Amino acid sequence: xxxxxxxxxxxxxxxxxxxxxxxxxxxxxxxxxxxxxxxxxxxxxxxxxxxxxxxxxxxxxxxxxxx
Numbered sequence: 542x543x544x545x546x547x548x549x550x551x552x553x554x555x556x557x558x559x560x561x562x563x564x565x566x567x568x569x570x571x572x573x574x575x576x577x578x579x580x581x582x583x584x585x586x587x588x589x590x591x592x593x594x595x596x597x598x599x600x601x602x603x604x605x606x607x608x
Contacts, residue, residue, distance in 0.1 A: 553591045554587055554588050554589065554590070554591035554594065555588065557584075557587040557588075557591050557594050557595065557598075558584045558585070558587045558588040558594065559584075561580050561581075561583050561584035561587055561594065561598060562580075562581070562584050564580050565577045565578075565580035565581045565584065568580060576601065576604075576605060579597075579601045579604070580598070580601060582597070583597035583598050583601060
């Protein structure tokens with residue numbers, strides 16, 4: 542199994558979605574409602590298409606750094 546196949550697997554999407562849900566919960570706990578909402582959306586994308594979720598999470602991290 543190559544690296545590209547690992548990102549396409551269903552388990553990768555589920556693990557990525559769960560980790561983003563945890564991150565969203567932590568962001569909500571810190572009072573960052575906008576970031577939490579963005580991470581929830583990325584988790585939904587990640588559950589369906591893991592590579593899209595990874596890209597969305599990277600863009601959210603860039604947004605956080607630029608704020």
